[in-house]
Amino acid sequence: MSELATKQATEKKPTVLATWSWATYDLANTIYSAAIISIYFPAWVKNELKIEDIWYALPMSISMLIVGVFSPLLGALSDRGGNRMKWLGGATILSIGALFLMGVAPALGAGVAVSLGSGIIFFIVANVGYQSALMFYDSLLPSVSTTSNWGKVSGLGVGLGYFGGIIGFLGVGYLGDMLYGAGALTGDNPKNSDSFFIAAILYLLFSIPCFIFVRERHYKTEQEAAKLTFTSTMTQTLRTFKQSMLYPGLFVFLVANFFYSDALNTVITAMGIYSTEVIGFSPSQRNGFLAFATIFAVVGSIIFGFVADKIGSKQALNISLSIWVVVFVIAMAAPPRDFFFWIGGPLAGIALGSTWVSARTLMVELTPPERLGEFMGLYNLTGKFSAVLGPVLWGGTLLLFNPNDPKVGNLGYQIAVGTLLAVVIIGFVIHQFVPAQSTEVRKAYSRAEIDIS
Numbered sequence: 001m002s003e004l005a006t007k008q009a010t011e012k013k014p015t016v017l018a019t020w021s022w023a024t025y026d027l028a029n030t031i032y033s034a035a036i037i038s039i040y041f042p043a044w045v046k047n048e049l050k051i052e053d054i055w056y057a058l059p060m061s062i063s064m065l066i067v068g069v070f071s072p073l074l075g076a077l078s079d080r081g082g083n084r085m086k087w088l089g090g091a092t093i094l095s096i097g098a099l100f101l102m103g104v105a106p107a108l109g110a111g112v113a114v115s116l117g118s119g120i121i122f123f124i125v126a127n128v129g130y131q132s133a134l135m136f137y138d139s140l141l142p143s144v145s146t147t148s149n150w151g152k153v154s155g156l157g158v159g160l161g162y163f164g165g166i167i168g169f170l171g172v173g174y175l176g177d178m179l180y181g182a183g184a185l186t187g188d189n190p191k192n193s194d195s196f197f198i199a200a201i202l203y204l205l206f207s208i209p210c211f212i213f214v215r216e217r218h219y220k221t222e223q224e225a226a227k228l229t230f231t232s233t234m235t236q237t238l239r240t241f242k243q244s245m246l247y248p249g250l251f252v253f254l255v256a257n258f259f260y261s262d263a264l265n266t267v268i269t270a271m272g273i274y275s276t277e278v279i280g281f282s283p284s285q286r287n288g289f290l291a292f293a294t295i296f297a298v299v300g301s302i303i304f305g306f307v308a309d310k311i312g313s314k315q316a317l318n319i320s321l322s323i324w325v326v327v328f329v330i331a332m333a334a335p336p337r338d339f340f341f342w343i344g345g346p347l348a349g350i351a352l353g354s355t356w357v358s359a360r361t362l363m364v365e366l367t368p369p370e371r372l373g374e375f376m377g378l379y380n381l382t383g384k385f386s387a388v389l390g391p392v393l394w395g396g397t398l399l400l401f402n403p404n405d406p407k408v409g410n411l412g413y414q415i416a417v418g419t420l421l422a423v424v425i426i427g428f429v430i431h432q433f434v435p436a437q438s439t440e441v442r443k444a445y446s447r448a449e450i451d452i453s
Contacts, residue, residue, distance in 0.1 A: 019145065020156075022137075022157065023153075024209045025206070025209075027160050029161070031202045036126075036196070038168070039290070041192075043190070044192035044193055051116065053398045054396070057394055059123050063124045064127075065388045066128050073237065074136075085211070091130075091132040094128070094129035095127070095133060096203050098122045099122070102123055102196040115193075151313070152309060155301050158357045173185040174186070176195055180194050186287065190283055240375065247367070249366055257382050257386075257427070261383040262393070263427075270391075270394055275289055293345035296346040296350045298353065328420055328421035332421065363375075393419050393420075393423075394420070
């Protein structure tokens, strides 16, 4: 038996309950992402308050900027204290509480200015909590898997997460109709802010198993603790950037991730509006389309978990990015509704699920175990900074090429999609310079001195 096989055989395996509970958290936070980011917050701003697209895009960018600045330090602190579960809990509570408060002003009948102002502030807080929690959640992958099944467990999390997407796209609307009356969230003139309360409750309920059953695996480290200050944040971020260049392929991967994540994060925010304004779906058809696409995201994430373990995460990601190029070309063409539903939706779903699985697994493969949280913070930083650029690029393009101008019409949205295609291609090209996967990091995880608590 080889050294690696021996180490894998003696490696303490997490319980099945812990693995599934970790994956269930992905379901919980995807309810928020699907319902609030993809549908109801943009629809509330655009269709209910009758305000320009930039007012749902700009708060998204601001929240991403905040997370991007602080994520490397938070990741380093979680490494040193072994407190990823505590950080995950705090970030989750912050997100759920702010999401609940988003609905208060509209429920009280406040005017447009007050509702928009409070909604934007609490959305920024909710999204900061949600995005920060993702960093700690991703860092727990080695605690609920073994070195031989990172891809499969990552795929399980993303796949189960997309079931949360289906709940967000369809379940929140149906619950809204049950609680507030027929058509409350699925009719032609829905009160979109009612979704904020429902999504907050579902987010909370499905998060609970993770905090009960997951036990963090701690890797020994000699790093000194740091204080959470602005100066130390900037210093830590720069230090982490420099040190990422010492690990083969890591920095190049992060640069590539910056570009293609720009497009992917924007798709999540803009797909709901695009499908109604350009393709012509009604609110109920939009929800059905997004749920249908999400089914294929589940399939793609699970299949690509096996693909990443079989052919390597780099090549799996190459396939995913190739699919994205096709998806954006289809979207730019603004095809008929049936074609977009049956072809564009499934391809987008497969591409979305497979990209997150492959990228997360590749990030772990390129990172030493004792610094996973710190570099995962850097991974999140590149993703979040790209998500600062993405919505601004989308909203700015629509300000320049205003779809409300009869001379422009849907062409404005098509041009905006073209900008996303361009950044995906840039990321795709840079990704080719990432080295093929090695077994060295997997060996490091296998032989690392660990304890389970």
